[in-house]
Amino acid sequence: MTNKVFTTVGKPEQRIDAVEKSTGKVRYVGDYSVPGLMHAKLVTSTQAHAKITSIDTTEAWKVPGVRAIVTGEVFPYHIGPILADRPPLAFEKVRYYGEPVAIIVADHEYQAKLATTKVKVEYDPLPIVNSVQQAFQADAPLVHENAGSYTKIISNVYPKTGTNIGSHIKIRKGNFEDEWENCEETITANYSFNLSDHVALETRSTRVEINPRGKVIVHSCSQSPFTIKKVLNQFFNVEVGNVLVHIPMIGGAFGGKGTVQLEPLAYLASKSVGGKLVKLEMDREEDMITSPCRVGLDATVQLGATKEGKLVAGKYTYLLDSGAYTDQAAGITRAAAIDCTGPYDIPNVWCDSYCVYTNHPFATSFRGYGHPELTFAVERTMDQLAKQLQIDPIQLRIINGIKPGHTTPTQTVLTANNIGDIEKCINRAKELIQWDEGQKMVSGKNKVRSKGISMFWKTSTTATNAEAGAILTFEADGSVNLNCAAIELGQGTKTILGQILAEKLGMGMDKIHVTMETNTQYDPHQWRTVASSSTFLAGRAVIAAADHAITQLKKTAATVLKCSPDDLDIGGGKVYLKPDPAFGVDIKEIALGYTYPSxxxxxxxxxxxxxxIQRHLTPMDEETGFGKPGPWWSVGVQAVEVEMDTRDFTYTILKGVTVLDGGTIINPKTAQQQMRGGMYMGLSYATSEKFIFDEHGVVQNTGLRNYPMLRYGEQPAQYLVDFIESPAADGPFGARGIGEYGVIGAPACLANSLSYALDVALNQLPLTPESIWEASRGSEE
Amino acid sequence: MNSLSKTSKQLIQLHVNGETHDAVVRSADTLLIALREQLGLTGAKRGCENGDCGACSVLINGKPSHSCLSLAVEVIDQPITTIEGLMDSPVSKAFVDNWAIQCGYCTPGFIVNCHSLITTHPDANDELIEEWLQSNICRCTGYEEIREAVHTLLASGQTENE
Incomplete structure (x- = not known):
């Protein structure tokens, strides 16, 4: 925005929540308890697809302390963020193993839990849809008999009755069919991986009461407080102004706390006991399968190029396993289409992205919103194409890297402001991973080291009217309170917003008090804390609020100092005369009004x-995808070096590299935290994580003991992070979003390095020694 | 007393952070539940209640333990230290200084475990650190900053706090 040297922006200011968090004194939503608080626990489905024939609660009622039992007929309607297809409590039939069937409300949690085991639910099993491939077959059993009749909550969702398709998003750019025929070089490859989970350390938790005035008071660990209001209004007919939502700091979210699941259940539970305060907290196993998880994907990518490696045509078929309900998977289906090509300039693009119902736990947003998944498919294909063309994989990427002047798959025109510099990113990553020293080398007996790389991009697919607000008030000592509904979920957003304000007011961070809790009654509306959007949207709101405050401060100061407001500047706790900074008035003298000696x-x-508020965003055209889905694209490159034992296919990750162009970096340390943590999450997913289903669609690994993740010491021995900072003219101090990006390219670069090590195409996740061994027995890459 | 005996509750004393506290517990209540609900010490977190994540870690007799796997009635004669008893400890400071904290939910468990590690093994090598810290899960940081915090502590010799 300016060429001024910043005092706080760009500096590693310590996080404002770190000291408190280090003492164990932060109270997360589940840490509150008051006498009289009642506890709700869920009875969940033991079948993945079945008719409910009866629910017998007789024995459950005999458990001491049980005050209410709620079943599906209390609310036999469907809710959902994009397509209203999900009953909060199953009625008539269940569609996934772990689905809520009844709520027990009791005085104590152990009583409620005991009673859940006494509810007898009789089921009449139905045929299971256990994969997206099966779901897509013409004679497949139907998860939803009338998918086309559900209410659409947003416009870009296209369910089809008589199929398991919850949505189908199309991209038609250029003329794929003709150009594909003329391509000198083509490749087609398939990819697949299962659903998995967020595993935020804090399980989902909420408490709800309905006070005698009809106010519904919700405390929750949600990324979307205003959406909770909307859902309780839209589907439960509570006046929107009567829903008050409080969100304290959150113990990790990763997208999983963006959708609204627990709050309606706790609302029904509270209603069943006369509005008393009821807490509903998920056990880990429920958090993993009853609450929404991460999509699975089957993908086919076709790329056509010239002999020199210039991409001409690309076709992408994405079958997203959304599980039993579309939830945010319908939005992920759309997001995967929007950015289907990865960060490449391809004139002819055809994409069919399907949101597919199965009898799996339902999926919602996960950090990256479909992009780690599509990037895996695209970047594996790029490496296989490079091999086919005998071009260096980095060179192939540079030849095709997307730039200002090009258009995206939805035909948004890119400019120097709305996209980062992918070529600078790849050149820097190339240095950091020491690519030129060789992509593969023998490092010992039966040991081979190899490197893999991936490029990635992502826009921020917010609502077209997504917005944020900020309110500043002053203390008598001239320090400032910042109220904003961006949620602190570990990403450091409150620190970033504080830095933006400190920069504007020329103050130290010690003079900025950022409200850590969000309260929908006194914080201005914010869309949601998702989609890497808070720095951009809330950051702009904070800048506007600061400008508004500065105007007022200058007006009063001008009166006091007998000059024009135009002659004044602000900083160091004062409003002062530009040509004579020693002459001024302290902010504390004017912030609460100025009082003369008289x-x-x-x-x-x-x-x-x-x-x-977002500017110029549009929905997508149903037939071509044409539209402007997001405000900007942050871009990046990730790389890893692995060492593999070629006998048993065990491997260690020696080095991880992330280079991101997210515009100006407000805080290099919190940004580094996001990149490292994101890369860990992507590598953990790629090495270890997936739900395992039996033939009945029952998840076999519902706990942390048998759901493997990377643990301490299994992270890369070296985690290198760097930033290219091509500023966005409309971002706060030139910033774009960065929160999700560290995760996006990690699975792809790991698979590329391991594929290169063995000369075997590893196109499925996770990459366990066993799965690598199986692939190595098949066809060579 | 009558109502207490009906629900099998008993009055016990817990020795926590150098103080003795009364607590009324069921025999099935875990130490984690007793600390959180009876003593208001909510620094130890419910992460899995199955001993898999380490978010509930406390010290029992100076040894790191999953408080979700101990019954409160089992530990009535033993000194217990929770994160609240490690205020201003070098480990807490090292976690702050090394950017090892994001959402903060796993942090108390990690700090308790690291505190015990560096006091028990002030010369711990990487292998031993890994063995100890694999009992805790962090989903935000990717462990690198936690590794840096532990290495900083061991290098500085700042391992005494008791």
């Missing part, structure tokens, strides 16, 4: 308000 007072307190 006692006469003027202007009153400064209240700064600011807001920002």
């Amino acid at each position: 006692g006469h007072s003027i202007d009153g307190q400064v209240v700064g308000i600011g807001k920002h």
Whole structure:
């Protein structure tokens, strides 16, 4: 925005939540308890697809302390963020193993839990849809008999009655069919992986009460407080102003706390006991399978190129396993189509992205919103094409890297402001991974080291009217309170917003008090804390609020100092005369109104308000995908070096590299945290994580003991992070979003390195020694 | 007393962070539940209640333990240290200084475990650190900053706090 040297922006200011978190004193939503608090526990389905023939609660009622039992007929309607296809409590039939069937409300949690085991549910099993391939067959059993009749909550969702298709998003750019025929070089490859889970350390938890005035008071660990209001209004007919939502700091979310699942259940539970305060907290096993998880994917990628490696045509078929309900998987289906090509300039693009119902736990947003998945498919194909063309994989990527002047699959025109510099990123990553020293080398007896790389991009697919607001008030000592509904879920957003404000007001961070809790009654509306959007949307709102406050401060100061407001500047706790900074007035003298020695007072307190709403975004055309889905694209490159034992296919990750162009980096340390943590999450997913289903669609690994993840010491021995900072003219101090990006390229670069090590195409996840061994027995790459 | 005996509750004393506290517990209550609900010490977290994640770690007799796997009635004669008893410890400071904290939910468990590690083994090598810290899960950081925090502590010799 300016060429000024920043004092706080770009500096590694310590996180404002770190000290408190290090003492164990932060209270997360599940840490509150008051006498009289009642506890809800869920009875969940033991079948993946079955008719409910009866629910017998007789024995459950005999458990002491049980006050209410709620079953599906209390609310036999469907809810959902994109397509309203999910009953909060199953009625008539269940569609996944672990689906909520009844709620027990009791005085104590152990009583409620005991009672859940006494509810007898009789099922009449139905045929199981256990994969997206099966779901897609013409004679497949139907998870939803009338998918086309569900209410659409947003426009870009296209369910089809008589199929298991919850949505189908199309991209038609250029003329794929003709150009494909003329391509000198083509490749087609298939990919697949199962659903998996977020595993935020804090399981989902909420408590709800309905007070005698009809106010519904919700405390929750949600990324979407205003969506909770909307859902309780839209589907439960509570006046939107009567829903008050409080969100304290959250113990990790990764997208999994973006959708609304527990709050309606806790609302029904509270209603069943006369509005008393009821807590509903998921056990780990429920958090993994009853609450929404991460999509699975089957993908086919076709790329056509010239002999020199210039991409001409690309076709992408994505079958997203959304599980039993579309939830955010319908949005992920759309997001995967929007960015289907990866960060490449391809004139002829054809994409069919399907949201497919199965009898698996339902999926919602996960950090990256479909992009780690599509990037895996695209980047594996790029490496296989490079091999076919005998071109260096980095060279192939540079030849085709997308740039300002090109258009995206939805035909958005890219400019120097709305996309980062992918070529600078790959050149820097190439240095950091020491690519030129060789992609593969023998490092010992039966040991081979190899490197893999991936490029990635992502836009921020918010609602077209997504917005944020900020309110500033002042203390008598001239320090400032910042209220904003961006949720702190570990990503450091409150620190970033504080830095933006400190920069604007020329103050130290010690003078900025950022409200850590969100309260929908006094914080201005914010869309949600998802899609890497808070720095951009809330950051702009904070800048506007600061400008508003500065205008007021200058006006009062101009009166006091007998000059024009135009002659004044702000900083160091003062408003001062630009040509003579020693001449000024302390902010603390004017922030609550100025009082003359006579006692006469003027202007009153400064209240700064600011807001920002997305500009020029549109839905997508149903037939071609044409539209402007997001405000900008952050881009990046990731690389790993692995060492593999070629006898048993065990491997260690020696080095991980992430280079991101997310515009100006507000805080290099929190940004590094996001990149490292994201890369860990992507590598953990790629090496270890998936749900295992038996033939009945029952998840076999519902706990942390048998759901493997990378643990301490299994992370890369070296984690290198760097940033290219091509500023966005409309971002706060030039920033774009970065929160999700560290995860996106990690699975792909790991698979590329391992594939290269063995000269075997590893196109399925996770990459366990066993799965690598199986692939190595098949066809060579 | 009558109502207490009906629900098998008993009055016990727990020795936590150098203080003795009364607690009324069921025999089935875990130490984690007793600490959180009876003593208001909510620094130890419910992460899995199955001994898999380490978020509930406390010290029992100076040894790191999953408080979700001990019954409260089992530990009535033993000194217990929770994160609340490690205020201003070098480990807490090292976690802050090394950026080892994001959402903070796993942090108390990690700090308790690291505190015990560096006091028990001030010369711990990488292998031993890994053996100890594999009992805790962090989903935010990717462990690198936690590794740096532990290495900083061991290198500085700042391992005494008791």
